[in-house]
Each structure stands twice: as structure tokens, then as C-alpha cells.
Amino acid sequence: MTNDKELHHNFYRITEHLNGKHFLYAGLATTTLIGGMGATPIALADKPAANATELVTTAVPTKTKTKNKRYGSSWSDTGQAYNFTAADFVVEHGVITGMDDSFFETVEAWSEYSPWNGEITFPAEFATTIKGIGPSALSMEALTAVDINSLTALEFIGDGAFSGAYYLEKIDLSNLQHLKKIGNSAFGDLGGATSITLNNLPNLTTIDDYAFAYSMNWGWMDNVDYSGTITLTNLPKLTSIGSYALGGCEHLTSVTLDGLDSLKVLPEDLLSDNPELTNVTLNNLPKVQRIEDTFLGNTALQTLTLTNMPDLIYIGRYVYDANERDDDGYGAFNQLIVGNLNSALTVEENAFEMPHPGGIVIPLNGDGDVLTAQKFLTSINELNNDNQFTGSRKWELGGTVTYKYVDQDGQVITFGTDRTPVKAFTVSGKVGTKYDLPATPTIAGYGKPTLVSGTENGAIGIGMNEIVYQYEGATSEFTIYRVDTNDKNIVPPEKISGFTNDILDLDDMQLAIAGYDFQELNSTSLSRAVGDFSWQAVPDSFGKQLTLGANAGRSYKFVYAKTAVKNNDSNSSNNSSNSSSTSNTNNSNNNSAGNSSSQSSSTAGTSSSAASSSTDKKNDDNTAKSSSTSTTNDPTGLPVTGGNSTGTSGIGNTNADTSRSSNTRYIPLSTDSGFNTPTSSIRGNDTKNLPQSGYVVNRVLPVIGAIALAGVIGLYAFSKKRKL
Structure with a gap:
């Protein structure tokens, strides 16, 4: 059985190789480590932030x-x-x-x-x-x-x-x-x-x-x-x-x-037994010579197009045979379009079995196509042994009128900006049939159409006829700002909207504002490097009139400086002496700021009326439309990338502030803290309080550290005594 003395001796043997420095170093390290933990700052303290913002992160x-x-x-x-x-x-x-x-x-x-x-x-x-x-x-x-x-x-x-x-x-x-x-x-x-x-x-x-x-x-x-x-x-x-x-x-x-x-040959039954087949187009088949019997047997054919087949010399029997017939035994086939076919073409009797009465053959171009069309009329009207067509039941020469809708570049419009389909439609009929202009469609994202070709109302002529309406596409909305040299709005901003060919007149947008002189004009430009917008000065060579399409959504900022006030000699002397004193009381500063704010508000109200009277006159159909916004947000709300512009002066820049333009080539946006953080990175959150950073002091750990140090020192003293 091991007694207490032996335990004490064993412990001494473990520690006897340690000298005083070892104990001292170990003690200090232990105390620092344990004690320091109590004062470590806590990243999430219990005090909520008053105006917290939540960082948006990507999952x-x-x-x-x-x-x-x-x-x-x-x-x-x-x-x-x-x-x-x-x-x-x-x-x-x-x-x-x-x-x-x-x-x-x-x-x-x-x-x-x-x-x-x-x-x-x-x-x-x-x-x-x-x-x-x-x-x-x-x-x-x-x-x-x-x-x-x-x-x-x-x-x-x-x-x-x-x-x-x-x-x-x-x-x-x-x-x-x-x-x-x-x-x-x-x-x-x-x-x-x-x-x-x-x-x-x-x-x-x-x-x-x-x-x-x-x-x-x-x-x-x-x-x-x-x-x-x-x-x-x-x-x-x-x-x-x-x-x-x-x-x-x-x-x-x-x-x-x-x-x-x-x-060379379109064989028998190639398209047979397709009971819902209504439209067949055969085009640019330059070597096809024959269309064999029952090529289109047992179908619901309505329109057949045969064009650019110069070698076609034979069309067989029962090329068309209806799968379903009306009460009188006729099928749905009622329109045949022909063009550039061989003049020696033979069309067999009963080639088109029991088509719908009163149908039309439409020759595309010229007398040659008319002669070819007559061959088909003979086959259908006279060589159809089952039932010959006479009077109003006869097939005749016909034409079509197609209404087509294009944009300002001549491209066919297929969808509005709301993704609603836009379809051209065709009116067909016998030659001489009257047609009336249907209502042109309203297409989302486009203005009123203009007739660019064709006759809106008239009679159908031989062949394929088009009536083309051109629409102007709507442009992106942009803003006109009128600000002072501190980028503060003098009058409410104007939102400009319109269509591609509407005219933007920048001279009209430059208003005469009481108490201010126009200084320079700036515009936004798309930065290819980062994809957002920055302001740059507009050079004097920039055109004062341009279409909204050419403007491409650029916003503009008209910068005004306060009109200089002329003073007499005595006032100038007093002002000079006053200006030598650069220290004012807080009350003086507050009064001065209040007066300045009051004066600015009054001026903005007056200038707003001027803006309204100036822009009200721009209401003709070919002019951009503008409207004042209900708020007076400064242009600092726009995203900015910084960088230099292409010039230091804009249109009419006769009173340029050289102190602003000598060291920078663009007018920066306000540096108010509300706009220093990109809006795409953070968003305000009034309903959630995020904790602030801070620290919580823990006094228990330092006490433990002190006790540990005392133990180490005691152990060291005991070992010294043992050696003695």
C-alpha cells in the first residue's frame, strides 16, 4: 500500500528537473491564456442595432x-x-x-x-x-x-x-x-x-x-x-x-x-390518308416532271401551292380526293396558287375530285401564270365528269390581300412586348371582290401604325397583294434632371417616354430658372466594364436634337450655378472683412442653413412652374412626352461607377466652375452615405434587428488564471525547500 510520503516523493521526482524559469514561464502563459479569454470581444452582443441593414448573400x-x-x-x-x-x-x-x-x-x-x-x-x-x-x-x-x-x-x-x-x-x-x-x-x-x-x-x-x-x-x-x-x-x-x-x-x-x-417525281400516295392535312406547299422543285395519281388522296386539303416547278408537265388523276365531304358531296379544297410552271403542263380530268364550288386559282405573276391558271380552271370546271361547275359555282381567277405588320427596321412583328402573338392575316377572293380595311391591331410596346405600302380599301386584284403597316417600337424611359452644383434637384425630375422616331430636343429641356445660370450638361453612359451607369459631360459637338431611338435610354443632368450677386464697395469691404473670420457659432450655422433651405425651396417651386410651362408645349405626335415626377429625388439615386468623361464642358457651358472641373472630368454624384453602398448588395430591413458587434467581460476566467498562477508559484517554492 502506497502511503502519502511515497506519493509526495514520486511527485517530487516528476518535477525535480524543472527549474525556476520553467515554472515562471508556464505560470505566466497559463494566466494570460485563461485570463485573456474573459475579455475576448463577443461578435454578437445582446444590444440590437437601431438602423440595422441585412446583408444579401447568395445561397x-x-x-x-x-x-x-x-x-x-x-x-x-x-x-x-x-x-x-x-x-x-x-x-x-x-x-x-x-x-x-x-x-x-x-x-x-x-x-x-x-x-x-x-x-x-x-x-x-x-x-x-x-x-x-x-x-x-x-x-x-x-x-x-x-x-x-x-x-x-x-x-x-x-x-x-x-x-x-x-x-x-x-x-x-x-x-x-x-x-x-x-x-x-x-x-x-x-x-x-x-x-x-x-x-x-x-x-x-x-x-x-x-x-x-x-x-x-x-x-x-x-x-x-x-x-x-x-x-x-x-x-x-x-x-x-x-x-x-x-x-x-x-x-x-x-x-x-x-x-x-x-x-423528278412525286409518287403515288406520298401524302395520302392524312385526314387533317389542310395546307401543302410545293416550291422550288426545279426538276419535278410528274405528280402521280392519288398524291393527295383522302385528305382535308384546303390550299395547294405549286410554284417554281418549271419542268412540271403532268398532274395525274385524283391527285386530290377529299376524305370528308359536305351534304352535297364536295370537299374543302377551294384555293390553288400557281407560279412559274411549265407552259406545256397537262392537267388530267378529275385531277381534283369534287373540290368546293366557287374556289379560286391565284396566278402569282405575269401573263404566263394567268395562262397556266386557266388550265387548272378548265380541268376543275369542265373536265370534272362527276359534276361540272357553272354560274356562281365556277372556279375563277383570284387574288389575295395580306395585311402585314413590321417594326421601324422592316422586321415582321410576331409578338408584342407582353408576348401576345401578332399574326399577319390574308383575305382572298375572286378578282374584283371588294375588301375593306380591318382595324389595325394594338401591339404592346409599339405606337400607332403608319401605312407604308398597298391600298387600304379597294378591290382584290390578280395575284398576291400586300398591305404593310409600320409600327414604331417604344423606347426605354429616361430622366431629365436639373440640379445645382451640389447635385441637388432645383426642380422635380422629368420622366421621358415615347417611341423610336420621336424627337428629343435638348434645347427645349434647358430651362431658364430664376436665380440660376446654366453651367453644363451631363449624360449617362453604359460602362462596358461593369454594366451600370456613370455620368459624363456632353461635348459641344453633341447634336441638340436626336430621336429617342438614337438616344438609347440615356438620362441627362442639366447643372446650374447660382447667379452671382453684385455688391457696392462698402458691402464688398464688409464682406471682405467678414470673410476673413472663418469661425462661426453653432447658432449662426443653423440659422444660415435654415435660410438657405427656405430660399432653395422657394426657387424650386418657381422653377417647377417654369418646367411645366416649357414641357406642356411638346404634345405633337412626333415629339417625346415628358412628365414631372411626384418626388424630387436627387440624381444621386442613380448607380455610379466613377471614371472620367470625354470632356470638361457641356452645351452652353459659359460659366463653368473651373474649381470643379480642373481635377476631374465628370460631375460625381453626391457622396451621401445613403448611396455609398450598392443597392444590389444590401437592403433595408425595418422589421428585423441584427445585433451589433461589442464585447462581454467575463470575470470568472481571470480569477481561475490567478489561482493557477499561485499554484505554480507554490509548487516552485516547495521544490526549493525540498532541495534544502
Whole structure:
């Protein structure tokens, strides 16, 4: 059993190697550390700030959730996006022949908690290595989107490659420089498709039978009014397009074939069995010679356009045959537009089976088109063996009048600034039919229109006629300030608004203000470096009149200096002696400030009336409109970046204050503290008090430190005594 003496001896042995300095240093360090902690400032004290502001910070973005690290999947509203790699595809000799089993296993596992979103993306290396997509390779019902255009080396798409991809909405094949062939039913039976686009495929030669057939058939499922479109443009080497390649598309409404330079025949049933197809445009098909029988069989065709087909010499029987007919047995087809067709064209009898009575054939240009139009009239009116048209039921030459709306640059306006669609509309009818000017639309963000071409009221002439209205776009609102040399408003600021071609006259904006002389003019300019605005002096060479479009939203600041007061010699002497004394009492300062404020207020009221009388005269249609604001905020409220302007004097700067302009080349905004902090960085918060910085003194820790020091000193004294 260890007694107290042994414990004491052991403790001494542990500490005997320490000398006095060691104890002293250790004690001082301990005391400083513990004692100092009690006086450490506390960043958030209990005293709230009286005028607290809250710092706006950007939230740290959170990481995207992933379910399967192996495939890097991420969540989306419609399902998981799959991160495809080359291993997910079966590729043989540069041809995709299918999907790897591992892909299906992963997607099947996902289906329990979040299904695949149906989008296929190809790995980057496929852009130059994949030459083809094999038969039925990607024929997957769940497929919703695929970027085929990323396969820039693609040469062919095999039979049934995407057939049965019922949820694939858009087929876009554009700018594939090496694509040569699209196989049989390659995109067949795509029930959910809404658009098919083939554009700028310079080496495409063949589109096989049924290539896009039986698509666009699912609109009825969700009561959705699908308006499906097919567009084939700029396919210069296309020589063959198969029968029924674009047939059987239930909700197809519009087809355009344009720029098929090498195609010679439009085959039978190419567009048959499209029961909602109403508009077909065949344009720039320079080598097409024949349109075969039943090309448009069983459709709801209303308008057919045949233009720029100089080799067309034959149109077969039953090219048009209505799928639905009225009580008298007639279809909806009532308008045919023709232009630049072969003068030797033969139109077979019954080429247009039972069209709507009283229709029109519109020749685009010149007598040649009129003669061609007459051939169609003969076929429709006289060679239709089922029912010949006479009297008011006859088809006749016609024309159209299209109302078009453009902006100040001649660009067609498609939307107002409120995103409301703006559509040109067309009136068509027989030659000589009267038409009246409809009400021009009010377009958000634009002023009243001006007629720039066409006749507002008249009779329809042969061909296509346009009536064009030009609108001026509204410009950004800007402000005119009139301030003293301290950047304080003398009169209320004016807000200026108008349209692109309205005139801004800066001379009119320079007011005569009692008690002040105009000094200089400044304008805002967009700083490309930081993206906000700064003031700069306007040079004398600056035009005094400009359009609001040319002004581009710049605001202006007219600077005025107080008119100098002339004094007699005695007053000058007194003023000189008074000015030598630079120290005044606080009461004198307060009285002086009060008088100055009163005088400034009176002057501002007088000048405001002057501004009103000056700007009231600018009410004509071609002049910018202005209005005084209800507040008199100084221009210091504008953001400022600092920097130099291009000059030191502005328009009419005859009394420039050289003390202000000699060291700086712009008039800075006020340095009031309220504007020193960018408004994008902080915002006021009257309802929340943020704590101030400060400190709380803790007296317990220093006491502990003192006790520790005393213990160390006692231990040191004891050890000394032991040695003795």
C-alpha cells in the first residue's frame, strides 16, 4: 500500500528537473491564456442595432442528388436522365445495332423508384465514329428524345431504326453532311410525334417507302389538338422519295417541300390518308416532271401551292380526293396558287375530285401564270365528269390581300412586348371582290401604325397583294434632371417616354430658372466594364436634337450655378472683412442653413412652374412626352461607377466652375452615405434587428488564471525547500 510520503516523493521526482524559469514561464502563459479569454470581444452582443441593414448573400448551391453513382444519374421532374457511355451501345463496324443488356438492367432497376426519362444522348466519340444506325436498333417505346444531329459522320438510318418509338415527339435531321439514306419505316409509327424536319442534308439521295408513315396519331388520347408539321427543305441531291413515305399521319396539318433540286417525281400516295392535312406547299422543285395519281388522296386539303416547278408537265388523276365531304358531296379544297410552271403542263380530268364550288386559282405573276391558271380552271370546271361547275359555282381567277405588320427596321412583328402573338392575316377572293380595311391591331410596346405600302380599301386584284403597316417600337424611359452644383434637384425630375422616331430636343429641356445660370450638361453612359451607369459631360459637338431611338435610354443632368450677386464697395469691404473670420457659432450655422433651405425651396417651386410651362408645349405626335415626377429625388439615386468623361464642358457651358472641373472630368454624384453602398448588395430591413458587434467581460476566467498562477508559484517554492 502506497502511503502519502511515497506519493509526495514520486511527485517530487516528476518535477525535480524543472527549474525556476520553467515554472515562471508556464505560470505566466497559463494566466494570460485563461485570463485573456474573459475579455475576448463577443461578435454578437445582446444590444440590437437601431438602423440595422441585412446583408444579401447568395445561397450556396446544393449538389444534385444521384441514385446510381455508376451512371451519374440525376433527378428530373419526368424521370432520371441516363449518363450514356459507349459501353451502353452495341456497335459493329461503326454501326449502332442496339443497346447493351447492362443499360436495360439499370433502367429496369430504376423503374421501382424513378423511371428513365427516355432521352438518349450519344457520347462525344460517336460524332466521328458512327456511320450508321442499324435496323430496329433504337426501336424503343419509351424513347422521348434523341439528338441524331450530334452524329456528324452518320451516313444511313436503317429500316425501322426508330419505329414504334411512340413517345418521340420531334424528329430533326439537320446539317448532317454525310447522311445518304433513310430506310423503310425508319421513323414509322411514332404516335406522339408533332413535327418532322429534314433540312440542309446535302448528300441525302433516298427516302424509302413508309419512312415516316403512321405517325402523329395520338392526339385523341389526351384531347390535345395536335397540329403536326412535316418540312423537307434544302435537300439538293434527293432523287427518290418512296410511296406513302409521309402518309397515314392522322394529325398532320401542314407539309412543305422546298429546295429539292434533283427530285423528278412525286409518287403515288406520298401524302395520302392524312385526314387533317389542310395546307401543302410545293416550291422550288426545279426538276419535278410528274405528280402521280392519288398524291393527295383522302385528305382535308384546303390550299395547294405549286410554284417554281418549271419542268412540271403532268398532274395525274385524283391527285386530290377529299376524305370528308359536305351534304352535297364536295370537299374543302377551294384555293390553288400557281407560279412559274411549265407552259406545256397537262392537267388530267378529275385531277381534283369534287373540290368546293366557287374556289379560286391565284396566278402569282405575269401573263404566263394567268395562262397556266386557266388550265387548272378548265380541268376543275369542265373536265370534272362527276359534276361540272357553272354560274356562281365556277372556279375563277383570284387574288389575295395580306395585311402585314413590321417594326421601324422592316422586321415582321410576331409578338408584342407582353408576348401576345401578332399574326399577319390574308383575305382572298375572286378578282374584283371588294375588301375593306380591318382595324389595325394594338401591339404592346409599339405606337400607332403608319401605312407604308398597298391600298387600304379597294378591290382584290390578280395575284398576291400586300398591305404593310409600320409600327414604331417604344423606347426605354429616361430622366431629365436639373440640379445645382451640389447635385441637388432645383426642380422635380422629368420622366421621358415615347417611341423610336420621336424627337428629343435638348434645347427645349434647358430651362431658364430664376436665380440660376446654366453651367453644363451631363449624360449617362453604359460602362462596358461593369454594366451600370456613370455620368459624363456632353461635348459641344453633341447634336441638340436626336430621336429617342438614337438616344438609347440615356438620362441627362442639366447643372446650374447660382447667379452671382453684385455688391457696392462698402458691402464688398464688409464682406471682405467678414470673410476673413472663418469661425462661426453653432447658432449662426443653423440659422444660415435654415435660410438657405427656405430660399432653395422657394426657387424650386418657381422653377417647377417654369418646367411645366416649357414641357406642356411638346404634345405633337412626333415629339417625346415628358412628365414631372411626384418626388424630387436627387440624381444621386442613380448607380455610379466613377471614371472620367470625354470632356470638361457641356452645351452652353459659359460659366463653368473651373474649381470643379480642373481635377476631374465628370460631375460625381453626391457622396451621401445613403448611396455609398450598392443597392444590389444590401437592403433595408425595418422589421428585423441584427445585433451589433461589442464585447462581454467575463470575470470568472481571470480569477481561475490567478489561482493557477499561485499554484505554480507554490509548487516552485516547495521544490526549493525540498532541495534544502
